[in-house]
Amino acid sequence: xxxxxxxxxxxxxxxxxxxxxxxxxxxxxxxxxxxxxxxxxxxxxxxxxxxxxxxxxxxxxxxxxxxxxxxxxxxxxxxxxxxxxxxxxxxxxxxxxxxxxxxxxxxxxxxxxxxxxxxxxxxxxxxxxxxxxxxxxxxxxxxxxxxxxxxxxxxxxxxxxxxxxxxxxxxxxxxxxxxxxxxxxxxxxxxxxxxxxxxxxxxxxxxxx
Amino acid sequence: xxxxxxxxxxxxxxxxxxxxxxxxxxxxxxxxxxxxxxxxxxxxxxxxxxxxxxxxxxxxxxxxxxxxxxxxxxxxxxxxxxxxxxxxxxxxxxxxxxxxxxxxxxxxxxxxxxxxxxxxxxxxxxxxxxxxxxxxxxxxxxxxxxxxxxxxxxxxxxxxxxxxxxxxxxxxxxxxxxxxxxxxxxxxxxxxxxxxxxxxxxxxxxxxxxxxxxxxxxxxxxxxxxxxxxxxxxxxxxxxxxxxxxxxxxxxxxxxxxxxxxxxxxxxxxxxxxxxxxxxxxxxxxxxxxxxxxxxxxxxxxxxxxxxxxxxxxxxxxxxxxxxxxxxxxxxxxxxxxxxxxxxxxxxxxxxxxxxxxxxxxxxxxxxxxxxxxxxxxxxxxxxxxxxxxxxxxxxxxxxxxxxxxxxxxxxxxxxxxxxxxxxxxxxxxxxxxxxxxxxx
Amino acid sequence: xxxxxxxxxxxxxxxxxxxxxxxxxxxxxxxxxxxxxxxxxxxxxxxxxxxxxxxxxxxxxxxxxxxxxxxxxxxxxxxxxxxxxxxxxxxxxxxxxxxxxxxxxxxxxxxxxxxxxxxxxxxxxxxxxxxxxxxxxxxxxxxxxxxxxxxxxxxxxxxxxx
Numbered sequence: 096x097x098x099x100x101x102x103x104x105x106x107x108x109x110x111x112x113x114x115x116x117x118x119x120x121x122x123x124x125x126x127x128x129x130x131x132x133x134x135x136x137x138x139x140x141x142x143x144x145x146x147x148x149x150x151x152x153x154x155x156x157x158x159x160x161x162x163x164x165x166x167x168x169x170x171x172x173x174x175x176x177x178x179x180x181x182x183x184x185x186x187x188x189x190x191x192x193x194x195x196x197x198x199x200x201x202x203x204x205x206x207x208x209x210x211x212x213x214x215x216x217x218x219x220x221x222x223x224x225x226x227x228x229x230x231x232x233x234x235x236x237x238x239x240x241x242x243x244x245x246x247x248x249x250x251x252x253x254x255x256x257x258x259x260x261x262x263x264x265x266x267x268x269x270x271x272x273x274x275x276x277x278x279x280x281x282x283x284x285x286x287x288x289x290x291x292x293x294x295x296x297x298x299x300x301x302x303x304x
Numbered sequence: 305x306x307x308x309x310x311x312x313x314x315x316x317x318x319x320x321x322x323x324x325x326x327x328x329x330x331x332x333x334x335x336x337x338x339x340x341x342x343x344x345x346x347x348x349x350x351x352x353x354x355x356x357x358x359x360x361x362x363x364x365x366x367x368x369x370x371x372x373x374x375x376x377x378x379x380x381x382x383x384x385x386x387x388x389x390x391x392x393x394x395x396x397x398x399x400x401x402x403x404x405x406x407x408x409x410x411x412x413x414x415x416x417x418x419x420x421x422x423x424x425x426x427x428x429x430x431x432x433x434x435x436x437x438x439x440x441x442x443x444x445x446x447x448x449x450x451x452x453x454x455x456x457x458x459x460x461x462x463x464x465x466x467x468x469x470x471x472x473x474x475x476x477x478x479x480x481x482x483x484x485x486x487x488x489x490x491x492x493x494x495x496x497x498x499x500x501x502x503x504x505x506x507x508x509x510x511x512x513x514x515x516x517x518x519x520x521x522x523x524x525x526x527x528x529x530x531x532x533x534x535x536x537x538x539x540x541x542x543x544x545x546x547x548x549x550x551x552x553x554x555x556x557x558x559x560x561x562x563x564x565x566x567x568x569x570x571x572x573x574x575x576x577x578x579x580x581x582x583x584x585x586x587x588x589x590x591x592x593x594x595x596x597x598x599x600x601x602x603x604x605x606x607x608x609x610x611x612x613x614x615x616x617x618x619x620x621x622x623x624x625x626x627x628x629x630x631x632x633x634x635x636x637x638x639x640x641x642x643x644x645x646x647x648x649x650x651x652x653x654x655x656x657x658x659x660x661x662x663x664x665x666x667x668x669x670x671x672x673x674x675x676x677x678x679x680x681x682x683x684x685x686x687x688x689x690x691x692x693x694x695x696x697x698x699x700x701x702x703x704x705x706x707x708x709x710x711x712x713x714x715x716x717x718x719x720x721x722x723x724x725x726x727x728x729x730x731x732x733x734x735x736x737x738x739x740x741x742x743x744x745x
Numbered sequence: 746x747x748x749x750x751x752x753x754x755x756x757x758x759x760x761x762x763x764x765x766x767x768x769x770x771x772x773x774x775x776x777x778x779x780x781x782x783x784x785x786x787x788x789x790x791x792x793x794x795x796x797x798x799x800x801x802x803x804x805x806x807x808x809x810x811x812x813x814x815x816x817x818x819x820x821x822x823x824x825x826x827x828x829x830x831x832x833x834x835x836x837x838x839x840x841x842x843x844x845x846x847x848x849x850x851x852x853x854x855x856x857x858x859x860x861x862x863x864x865x866x867x868x869x870x871x872x873x874x875x876x877x878x879x880x881x882x883x884x885x886x887x888x889x890x891x892x893x894x895x896x897x898x899x900x901x902x903x904x905x906x907x
Contacts, residue, residue, distance in 0.1 A: 099712030100435030104515075107432035108522045120525055121518065128517045174784040176848070185525065209706075211425055217379065218529030232838050236848035237785060269796050269882040270836045272788040272852075300791060 098139050105140050105147070110208035111215050113184035113244070114146035114290065115161050115279045121147075122154050145284040145291070146246055153281045162281050165190050167303040168242075171275055172198065178240040179203060179226050179271075181263075182256035183215060184279050187244060192222050201226035201234055205258045207290060231262055235270035245276040246291055247283035248304050254284060254291040263298075276302045309347075309607040312338050313653065316603060317645045324696065328596055335599035338606035348609040356605040360563035361464075361471035362594055367563075367570035368461055369593075371543050372414040373584045374573040378537035379530055381410070381419050385426035386527045394434060394519035395512075400444040401496065403427065404451035408492055411455025412462040412485075413544065415590075420452060420694050428705045429526060433519040441707065441715050443499055446725025449694055450495055450686045454733065457682035458488040460551070460562075464597070465651040465681045469674050470551075470562050472655070477551035477562060483675045483740075488682070491729075491736040498728050539576020543569040600652045608656055617660030627664065628742055631673060634661060635680040635741065639734050642684025643691050651681050665745065672744030679737025686729040689722040772806065775813030778822040779893045785852035789886060792851065797883035805887045812894035821901025825893055830857040832892065834878045834885045851886050855893040862899070 108117035121140070125132040137151030150161075163186060172178060177199035180188065183206065192200060200223045204212040216223055226234060241263060246254040253276060268274065276299040296302055316334030320327035342348040375381070388406055392398040403423070410419045427448075431441060456463025460470035460480040469475045547569035554560050574581035607613065623630055634657065642650040658677050662670040689695035699717055707715040772790055780786040793805040816822050831854040843849060860873045877888045900906060 099708055100710050103708050104433040104435060104518060104522070107429055108525070111526050112522075116525070117522075120521060124517050124521045125514055128514050132514055174782065185528070189529070214382075214425070214526060214530070218527070220529060220531070230842060232836075232842040233844055235836055235838060235842075236844075236846055237788065237850065237852040238848050265796065265881075266837070269792050270838065270849075272784065300787070 098143075101136065101139055102143050105144060106208055109144070109146075110206055110210040111183065111185070113182070113186075113279075114144060114246070115150060115244070116185045116187075118144070118147040118150035119159075119161055119186070122150065123159070142286075143289070145286045145288050146280065148286055149247060149280045149282060149284045152285065156281075158281060161186050161279055163187055163190055163279070164277075164303050165194055168275070168277055169194060171301040171303060172240060172242075172273065174238060175240040175273055176238040177201070177234060177236070178242050178273075178275075179231060179234045180223075181241060181243040181258045182206075183210065184244045185215075185218070187277060187279060188219070188223070191242075192219050200224070203228060203231065203258060203262060205261065207257055228262055231267060232270060235267065237272055239271045240273035240275055241267070241271045242275045242277060245278040245280075245302065246288065247280040248276075248278045248296065248302065249283045252293050252295055253278070253302070254288040254293050257292050259294070260292055272300075274298070274300045278302070278304050308341060309338060309603075309610045310612050312341070313603045313607050313612075317649050317653075320649070321645050321690075324690070328592060328599075331596055331599035331603070335602035338603045342606045342609060348606060353602050353605045353609070356608070357598060357601040358468070358472050360561060361468050362597060363563040364461065364467050364471050364566045365464065365597070366589055366594060367566035368467075369415050369418070369590050370570040370584060370588070371540055371547070371573045372418045373588045374536050374540035374543070374577045374581065375414060376418060376422060377577065377580050377584070378533045378535075378540060380532060380537055380540075381422035382426055383527065383530060383532055384410075385423045386523050389426065389430055389523055390520055394430060394516040394523075396434065396436070396440060396444075397500075399430065399434075400440070400447060403444070404447045404492070404496070407448055408451040408455035408458070408488075411452045412459040416452040416456050416463065417694050417697065420448075421697070424698065424701050426523065428701070428707075429523055430519055431707055432705070433522045434515050435710060436707070436715070438709055438713075438715050438721070441702075441717060442721040443725060445698055445702070445717050446722050446729075447495070447499060449689075449692065449698060449722070450725065450729040450733075451492060452694055453682050453685045453692060453729075454488040454492045454495075457678050458485045460484075461547075461566075463682075464648050465678045468651055468655060469678065473556075473561070474655070474659070474674050475671055476556070479671055480675065480678075483671060484678060487675065487679060487736055487740050488733075491679070491682075491733045494732045494736065495729050498732060499725060536577050536580060539573045539581075542576070543573035546572065597648055597652070600649055604652050604656070607653075613653075613656035614660055617657045620657065620661065621664065628745055631661065631676070631741060631745065632738055634658070635676050635738050636734065638677055638680040639684040639687070639730065639737075642681045643687035643730070644684075646691050646693075647681050647685045650684065651677075654681075669745045672741045676737045676741030679733060679740070683730045683733035683737060686733060687726050689719050689726065695722065769806070769810070771810055771813065775809050775816075775894070776890065778816075778824055778897065779855075779890060780853050781824070782852065789851060789853050789890065792882035792886040793890060797881060801883040801887075805883060808891060809887070809894070812891055812898070816894055816897045816901070819898055819901035821897040823897065823900075823906065825896060826856050826858075826906065827854070831855065832857050832860070832874055832878060832889055834882065834889055837881070851882060851889075853886065853889055853893070855889055855896055859892055859896040859899070 105117060105121060108120060112120065121136055122133045125136050141148030141151050168191065179201040181203045202216060202223050202225065204225045205228055212225060216225055243255050243259045312334050316331050319330045339350045339353055342353060343350060388402050389399060392402045457466060460466045460477050466480060469480060470477060547565055550565035551562055554565065574585050620630055620634060638650060638654050658673060662673050665673060685692040689699060702717040709715050772794060773786060776786050776789060780789050793809065794802045833854040834851045836849050838849060857874060860870050863873065864870055877892065878885045
């Protein structure tokens with residue numbers, strides 16, 4: 096498979112499933128069709144998509160699915176009645192929706208990649224509402240939370256979707272009780288986090304490592 | 305006098321073809337001008353021109369659009385596209401053919417533009433993940449558009465030209481269906497055979513199975529939690545089925561015409577869809593199409609009052625040719641005019657001429673002439689990418705998608721890329737239309 | 746190994762280097778009698794010492810700790826009277842984004858009676874109340890917190906419930 100077309104294929108999946116979920120999907124699919132095919136994808140895509148590089152490293156260590164500490168998230172959202180998610184990671188979102196029937200959920204409909212948010216949201220059967228950046232504050236409150244996905248956590252920093260920076264400023268930070276970062280990678284990324292931005296861990300009130 | 309009305313009609317048709325972005329303003333202004341001229345010269349009045357508008361046709365158009373929207377709310381079309389992809393295993397040529405066949409059937413039953421809008425996003429995912437060549441992209445989308453046009457012509461409710469025949473009472477539902485469906489199916493088969501030699505799908509680098517698996521799994525993951533919403537599927541499908549039965553079984557002698565059957569079916573689907581039905585009725589009715597066609601009908605009506613079309617028909621029948629050759633001239637002209645002006649305007653203008661021509665032939669031959677006209681309009685709609693609304697819509701969706709080929713080159717789908725498919729389809733559909741019409745004369 | 750320009754830059758920090766005091770556990774204790782729920786208390790504390798300009802954070806920290814010490818020495822830490830009119834801080838949201846939920850205000854309130862000690866004129870008390878709850882949370886929420894601590898001190902000095 097040529098690099099440009101494989102990268103386009105990965106972008107199509109990552110835009111709506113999330114970088115981590117798309118990486119696992121690609122590796123599992125390729126390995127199932129032809130043993131060893133996933134290695135070529137890790138090499139080819141890993142150079143362009145750091146999340147794939149990190150997932151590829153985990154794959155080589157024997158992991159076969161994303162890191163998903165749902166209990167950790169539920170504990171940190173105790174007392175929260177509604178949460179707005181920034182960024183897409185389908186496996187984690189599916190788990191959160193299934194495990195939190197009483198939680199009102201919104202998803203910010205912005206992405207650095209092309210994404211059909213109508214389709215993304217249709218997967219949740221009406222449980223997750225579309226939230227534009229302009230109306231983010233409508234969801235604010237003393238029992239509201241902002242949630243985003245972290246791509247690797249070290250002692251002081253992490254990587255997040257740039258949408259987090261677009262949405263969370265000095266005003267919104269004090270209008271949400273909880274600013275939760277949910278790590279989806281088993282290890283920090285080995286290369287510069289293209290597509291993502293690095294932020295200090297103390298930008299969050301809670302981190303699920 | 306007829307020259308003035310012909311001039312307005314022709315100028316409006318040319319202007320809307322040249323500046324599609326201003327087409328509504330052009331035809332609305334043209335219609336107003338026609339009314340003014342007809343009133344000032346005492347040829348007709350606005351009330352008379354409006355009374356002559358085939359409201360039954362517009363009712364059927366709106367009614368079918370409403371039922372389509374109820375079905376859209378059920379997510380039927382996008383899930384159907386996912387299942388079709390899975391069924392074909394994302395093997396490129398099988399995928400292209402199956403989609404064409406499915407859209408042919410779908411276009412015969414519902415508004416093909418809406419269905420296409422919902423199927424294309426799924427196809428775009430397939431194109432992206434599968435990794436396609438420029439040739440395959442042009443061929444697949446070209447074939448899809450031609451299949452939509454043919455599907456629209458296959459049934460009396462598929463597209464405007466056939467709806468016009470049904471609504472004006474030129475043909476009965478069953479008669480049109482039994483005549484047009486086999487002809488359009490034959491034309492589609494011929495187009496597929498003619499295009500299949502060009503089918504190089506994607507680069508053959510030994511990774512086809514990997515690409516296919518990635519495509520199917522990605523598509524399923526993107527739609528993992530999406531289900532058909534029966535709250536809308538049931539009323540939409542039930543209404544459509546009831547309408548089809550009504551059109552086939554209820555005789556015209558009862559006074560219940562096709563437009564009333566459609567209206568009742570649309571109302572049934574809206575009632576069944578609950579609040580969404582109310583939203584559809586308020587916001588999703590295609591006012592643009594109604595206004596466009598209404599304006600055309602007014603201009604055509606003014607021209608009709610001045611006997612323009614009977615003059616053209618008289619000129620046509622006075623040609624030193626056999627009746628069969630006259631029909632061929634008419635059908636070829638209709639196809640070419642449609643290629644330039646698109647189906648709505650040309651059909652609205654030419655049906656009167658067809659009526660005049662048809663009166664020279666026995667009943668069975670008349671039916672064949674009407675179906676031949678529908679086939680000609682279908683051929684013309686398939687000639688250029690700009691001839692049918694679905695073409696520019698597909699073009700803009702592909703442009704926005706930013707697809708790239710195997711080596712990273714940008715892929716396009718524009719006038720030039722479509723033209724080879726369009727020429728083949730035009731020639732074959734028109735040939736089938738002419739041959740079948742001549743055989744019935 | 747990635748090329749040198751791929752090496753990570755030093756991370757941007759949300760907290761300023763002098764913020765180590767913000768984790769002082771005495772702050773949580775100081776607010777315990779004003780905000781019962783731990784999650785809500787954490788939110789209020791963040792507004793005071795975790796967000797906004799450094800000099801405001803530090804000032805809030807100093808003043809709250811000293812007021813809390815005063816409350817402790819007077820043995821006055823007890824819940825405030827919630828039965829009468831309250832001073833609460835609404836979130837500063839654009840009007841069109843205000844919802845109908847009652848939690849779009851910070852989870853702390855103090856009796857308005859504490860201001861009524863300063864004037865008998867309702868208009869003057871209204872003006873004071875508007876001023877106290879105006880501004881970003883490191884001002885407005887901090888004002889209400891400190892008013893609450895002051896109300897506890899005054900009540901303790903007067904030997905009555907807060």
